Amino acid sequence: MSLLVVEGLRVGYGKVEVLHGIDLTVAPGEIVALLGSNGAGKTTTLRALSGLEPVRGGKVVLGGESLNGVKAHRITALGLAHVPERRRLFSPLTVEENLRLGGYLIRDQAAELKRRMETMYALFPRLAERRLQLAGTLSGGEQQMVAIARALVLQPRLLVLDEPSMGLAPLIVRSIFGIVKRLRDEGMAVLLVEQNARQTLRIADRAYVLESGSILIHGAAADLALDPRVQAAYLGGAAAA
Amino acid sequence: MSEFLQLLVAGLTTGSFYALIALGYTMVYGIVRLINFAHGDIFMVGAFLGWTVLSALAAMHMPWGIALLLAVLLAMALTGGIGVVIERFAYQPLLSAPRLSILITALGVSLALENGVLLIYGPGFETYPHLVSTAGFVIGGAQISYVQIGIIFCSLALMAALYLFVHRTFMGTAMRALAVDRDAARLMGIDVERVIQTTFFVGSALAAVAGVMEGLYYTEINFFMGFIVGLRAFTAAVLGGIGNIPGAMAGGLIIGLLEAFSAGYVSSRWTDVIVFAVLIGTLVIKPTGLFGERVVERM
Known part of the structure; x- marks a missing residue:
């Protein structure tokens, strides 16, 4: 039973639509990764979940409760913690x-x-x-x-992390990821946004790949690591790091 | 020596008004990045509300101590409430609009308050009832009134209370957090709108105290009194480093002292020249003001 259910989420800035209908779920005790290149809409997705950006369409449901139109500080009270x-x-x-x-x-x-x-x-x-x-x-x-x-x-019931590894030394990234795994093992639901696909797919249970505001691929993290499309785009060269 | 002491006490007295008003400018600026041009008029409204209560109570022959306390508390509560209403209806809808819109709105609010008071109380001066005697004592040849001492200590106590509020309570910590990063504060579960309203309430209430004090000290109040006092208090806030609370307190006292000494030793016609020259000089040397510091850049 999923804790977070996102269906057809659409978000935009001004006249430009950035997310064109995203489906996503996160269950307790799993790390779900949201991967994608710069500008794919990862941060916008998270900001919409925690109420920092208004939702234009679709549904966001946390533990059976709709988050649509709920103010950010109320969403925090409902158990969603967002590390921006x-x-x-x-x-x-x-x-x-x-x-x-x-x-x-x-x-x-x-x-x-x-x-x-x-x-x-x-x-x-x-x-x-x-x-x-x-x-x-x-x-x-x-x-x-x-x-x-x-x-x-x-x-919180759901921990949302936006690029926690950004600008950090590999050793520190490993220790932070270690703590995230521990939280997952204690039953917390984790949604993890990263650009560093290789390392993220290693700790994630499932993953979604976001491209230009739409989900391109989703599946078990282990399968995605072997997916040729993911390999080409995100695991290919040093550019993925 | 006696003249120096006389001017020192006078400067600290008027400096207390400026400091209390400057706090409102600086707190609001720190949180919503708005120069609240209506704040000087909030001070004026506080003076009028205090006058209304005090006159009514004096007519009822209430002992002056109780009357004064009630007048200050009621003026604080009512003026604070007016500050919250102004925030809710004039500023809140514009918080995410371009800066210029909210600035112009503040000027509009300022005009609305002045003309509102003009309509209700008329264009003339109102005189504060002489509840407090002009008695005092002589020290070192300087004539110091109990009113001056009362004003100075009362405002120092209020500033100390404010400092504790901002640093020791959750609401105060939330205010400081909000000044740094509004979205991050939201993510902590802080109801940002409520914190902003509390800030307006506290700032307006402090201005109201200054208004009542000004009325007691100079005895006469007028619908236009908020303009020049507001301008000098704003100068004090900038001098201390806008957004910085101890800066506003120090800035206010410095402006008050500059005003008194320049009036005493030079000429009162030169007061504004000297005050603003010091402001410009400070900003040239230290553009962030005396206490202003660059916030540590986020990595």
Whole structure:
């Protein structure tokens, strides 16, 4: 039973339609990858799911509840956590304040919020050392950890990650992907957008390939890695990295 | 020496008004990137609402302490409410429109407030009831009134409270987050519209306090009083670094002191020249203002 069901999703900016009817599902306990080149519409898809872009047509349903026309902050409350492209931390605020804002919706439960923040510091020990440091002064990898930790404080049902590996060293990417796998194994649904197809297909269970605003191919990640079309377009040369 | 002390206290008093008003400019700018040109008139509306309440209560022979407290609180609540209504109907529909539209709307709101007060209260001056005595004390040869001391301490207390609100509460943290990245704040589950409205409420309420203080201090108020005071408070906000809260507080006090000292040692005709020369000089040397810092660039 899928947690997230997207049917015929259409989104646009001004007169230009960017997504021409996308179908997509994500179930609990699976990592679903959304692949595609620059400008294919990956980020737009995620922004539409979390309510940052208005949906022009089609349906978005999370756990049986329609998200069409629901405001972004309500969608967060319904259990969708979106880690945006380029992390979008509150740079002049401390790591601690960033995490506290992640728990904005449970701000009335001080003890529970504190407990969950400690859980995050246990998951990312590097952040515990940097609690009072301004988020903008952290390294890229640490910033990505803050972005993910901040999204996990509410214990979402669906975690949406937009290019978490962007600009990070391979070793850090591996450790972040390791944490994503762990979350999946604990039953979280994960929707992962990446340009780095090779590495992503290795951790994903299923994948969709988006091209010019339409789903070109979808299937099991292992099958897609062998698909000649995917190989040609995304796994061919160094350009795929 | 006595003249210096006299001017210092006078400067800190008027600086308190500017600081309280500058806070509203800077908070709103920080969050919605809008120079709220109507803010000076919000201050004026606060002065009139305070006057209305105070006159009514004085007519009922209420003890002046209670009357004053009620007048300040009611003026804060009502003016704050007006600020929220203005945001909801004039600015909110334009938040994602080009900057120029909302700027022009702010000028329109400013005119609407001035003419609204002109219609209701008329073009003349209203006089604040003399509830508070002009009594004071002499220190180092300087004549200092209790009103001045009261105004200075009251505004320092309000600024301290605001600082705690912004740094220690969830709403304040949400405000700072919103100033950095509105979409990211939405993703945290923050109701952005509500935070913006709270900002307008707090900014307008602070301006209302300044309005009542101004009324008590100068005793006369007029529908046009918000223009020049608003302009100087805006200057204070820019001087301190627009968007920066401690900057607005410091900027306000600096402008007040500059005004007092230039009036005392040079001539009051030169006040604006000196104030704006200092502003221009500061901006040439440090374009982000005294406290303004470049936000750490996102990678």
